Amino acid sequence: MEMLKRLIHLFPTAHPKKELILNKYTIVKNAIDPIEEKTEYKFVEFKDINLELHKKEQKMGQLHIVLLPIMAHGHMIPVLDMAKLFISRGVKTTIISTPPFSHPIIKAQESGHDIGLSILKFPPEGSSLPENIATLDQVPSPDLIPKFFEALALLQKPVEKILQELHPNCLISDMCLPWTTDSANKFGIPRLVFHGTSCFAICASEQMDLHKPYKNVSSDSEPFVIPNLPHRFIFTRPQVSPFELHEEENDFTKLMQQMKEAEEKNYGVVINSFYEIESDYADFFKNVMGRKSWHIGPLLLCNKGGVEEKSHRGKESEIDQHECLSWLDSKKPDSVVYACFGSQAAFTQAQLHETAAGLEASGQDFIWVVQKGKNEDNWLPEGFEDRTKGKGLLIRGWAPQVMILDHPSVGAFVTHCGWNSTLEGICAGVPMVAWPTFAEQFYNEKLVTEVLGIGVSVGNKKWQRVGSEGVERAAVKTAVERIMVGETAAEMRRRAMSYKEMARKAVEEGGSSYNCLNDLIHELSVYEHPKKQDIN
Numbered sequence: 001m002e003m004l005k006r007l008i009h010l011f012p013t014a015h016p017k018k019e020l021i022l023n024k025y026t027i028v029k030n031a032i033d034p035i036e037e038k039t040e041y042k043f044v045e046f047k048d049i050n051l052e053l054h055k056k057e058q059k060m061g062q063l064h065i066v067l068l069p070i071m072a073h074g075h076m077i078p079v080l081d082m083a084k085l086f087i088s089r090g091v092k093t094t095i096i097s098t099p100p101f102s103h104p105i106i107k108a109q110e111s112g113h114d115i116g117l118s119i120l121k122f123p124p125e126g127s128s129l130p131e132n133i134a135t136l137d138q139v140p141s142p143d144l145i146p147k148f149f150e151a152l153a154l155l156q157k158p159v160e161k162i163l164q165e166l167h168p169n170c171l172i173s174d175m176c177l178p179w180t181t182d183s184a185n186k187f188g189i190p191r192l193v194f195h196g197t198s199c200f201a202i203c204a205s206e207q208m209d210l211h212k213p214y215k216n217v218s219s220d221s222e223p224f225v226i227p228n229l230p231h232r233f234i235f236t237r238p239q240v241s242p243f244e245l246h247e248e249e250n251d252f253t254k255l256m257q258q259m260k261e262a263e264e265k266n267y268g269v270v271i272n273s274f275y276e277i278e279s280d281y282a283d284f285f286k287n288v289m290g291r292k293s294w295h296i297g298p299l300l301l302c303n304k305g306g307v308e309e310k311s312h313r314g315k316e317s318e319i320d321q322h323e324c325l326s327w328l329d330s331k332k333p334d335s336v337v338y339a340c341f342g343s344q345a346a347f348t349q350a351q352l353h354e355t356a357a358g359l360e361a362s363g364q365d366f367i368w369v370v371q372k373g374k375n376e377d378n379w380l381p382e383g384f385e386d387r388t389k390g391k392g393l394l395i396r397g398w399a400p401q402v403m404i405l406d407h408p409s410v411g412a413f414v415t416h417c418g419w420n421s422t423l424e425g426i427c428a429g430v431p432m433v434a435w436p437t438f439a440e441q442f443y444n445e446k447l448v449t450e451v452l453g454i455g456v457s458v459g460n461k462k463w464q465r466v467g468s469e470g471v472e473r474a475a476v477k478t479a480v481e482r483i484m485v486g487e488t489a490a491e492m493r494r495r496a497m498s499y500k501e502m503a504r505k506a507v508e509e510g511g512s513s514y515n516c517l518n519d520l521i522h523e524l525s526v527y528e529h530p531k532k533q534d535i536n
């Protein structure tokens with residue numbers, strides 16, 4: 001609405017072009033329809049409006065941040081939260097996005113969040129990615145993943161066009177977009193990187209890369225320690241990603257190298273986490289690795305909209321939220337295990353079968369989410385659904401995860417340790433069964449189980465991007481029982497509740513993340529680029 005008021009104030013006879021500025025059109029149209037009947041509106045170019053608006057805002061001193069995530073749920077969801085957070089502190093914020101991720105942003109606009117949106121086409125012109133692949137989870141096979149990242153690189157020109165039009169003061173972009181460092185430089189603005197992961201994982205991964213401790217072992221079963229970190233973590237080689245092991249030189253390893261080089265030239269890193277949960281690593285990042293960072297999370301806590309906001313994150317849920325809530329309402333406090341493995345994890349049929357058998361054998365009530373809405377059910381043990389009727393709820397497809405985790409009946413979370421899920425578990429105060437599969441998840445497992453002491457490991461020993469398997473039903477049963485039953489479980493739950501409290505305090509006025517965000521906003525407000533060009 002603020003934006004609308006400014007537009008009307010500046011251009012009493014102007015109306016933004018629908019095709020060029022779709023989101024603002026929605027706001028403007030709804031808000032001034034009654035006036036529209038009486039007044040004649042002259043159409044002006046979007047660019048002109050922006051330029052004038054920009055000049056006026058510069059005079060008013062309003063900071064404008066542009067956010068650029070990649071097309072993956074684990075990256076897009078926290079970026080939308082980040083936009084809401086910046087806006088709640090009076091910072092003008094625009095997200096550059098692509099369908100279908102633009103839909104949740106439009107929904108957020110409709111429910112009153114004054115977020116700017118610039119929509120791009122993805123895959124972009126010139127990309128060899130099939131037209132029907134718009135998000136990372138839609139990539140059907142690993143050999144297409146390099147094409148996905150090539151397509152991301154082709155966004156440089158369209159993104160720079162938007163930056164030229166919007167004249168922001170800062171660009172916060174995904175770590176997978178190293179070219180945005182140059183783009184930001186061209187416009188004389190700082191680029192901040194958003195990894196989407198914990199600071200802990202960034203530190204561990206960089207030390208792994210720097211010291212290559214896996215070179216000192218002679219077999220896959222021989223353990224090694226990552227040197228130099230504040231804690232002692234034992235790994236084996238199969239838990240490390242093939243990119244970190246430098247097993248082969250390919251497009252992805254080249255991209256990782258570019259990301260590293262860009263990172264060194266960046267202004268700093270914005271982290272979706274809070275100081276208290278990884279203080280040793282926030283300090284290590286700053287004092288040992290010599291990098292600037294701002295812990296401003298957990299970002300999800302900026303959502304104050306109740307069940308509606310909690311149940312619509314990323315995608316429409318496969319299950320009706322009321323049905324899900326009444327199922328949970330029928331259960332005792334802390335009695336349900338929630339199992340979900342994020343948006344990317346791909347288990348084999350055999351692994352799904354073992355997971356089902358383990359959950360059933362644990363004897364606990366459960367909600368289990370299996371992505372991709374598989375039609376054929378031969379991955380379920382025979383009679384599984386009949387035997388677990390009333391005890392188990394199987395969601396085939398997207399679940400309202402935050403809503404479920406926040407329900408008092410949920411007593412534990414079986415998670416792949418994606419960082420968003422991990423933080424959501426922490427914010428809900430539930431202990432976790434750590435079941436990492438790929439990406440940086442094996443690091444997050446250590447944070448949850450060994451640093452924070454709020455989880456047990458299921459014992460997965462192998463990093464696998466697709467076709468994850470190897471965890472047997474007995475391991476699932478044992479881990480679920482350990483997290484649900486007995487004094488150790490109760491102790492972990494108490495500890496998890498105390499981290500939940502810390503998370504809430506961190507984002508409240510005067511809390512660590514609240515203050516860190518103040519510092520960031522202040523720094524960006526007074527920032528002068530060394531090579532600032534006159535972009536007007």
Ligand SMILES: O=c1ccn([C@@H]2O[C@H](COP(=O)(O)OP(=O)(O)O[C@H]3O[C@H](CO)[C@@H](O)[C@H](O)[C@H]3O)[C@@H](O)[C@H]2O)c(=O)[nH]1
Pocket residue numbers: 073074075077195196197313314340341342343344345369397398399400401402417418419420421422424438439440441
């Ligand atoms: O049925 C579902 C499944 C997921 N989610 C949400 O989707 C997000 C998933 O994010 P995350 O837990 O981080 O998992 P991934 O989707 O696997 O995320 C990728 O990106 C993350 C951020 O970089 C990394 O930490 C992970 O390792 C990487 O796999 C979370 O907000 C979940 O609440 C739902 O709402 N419903």
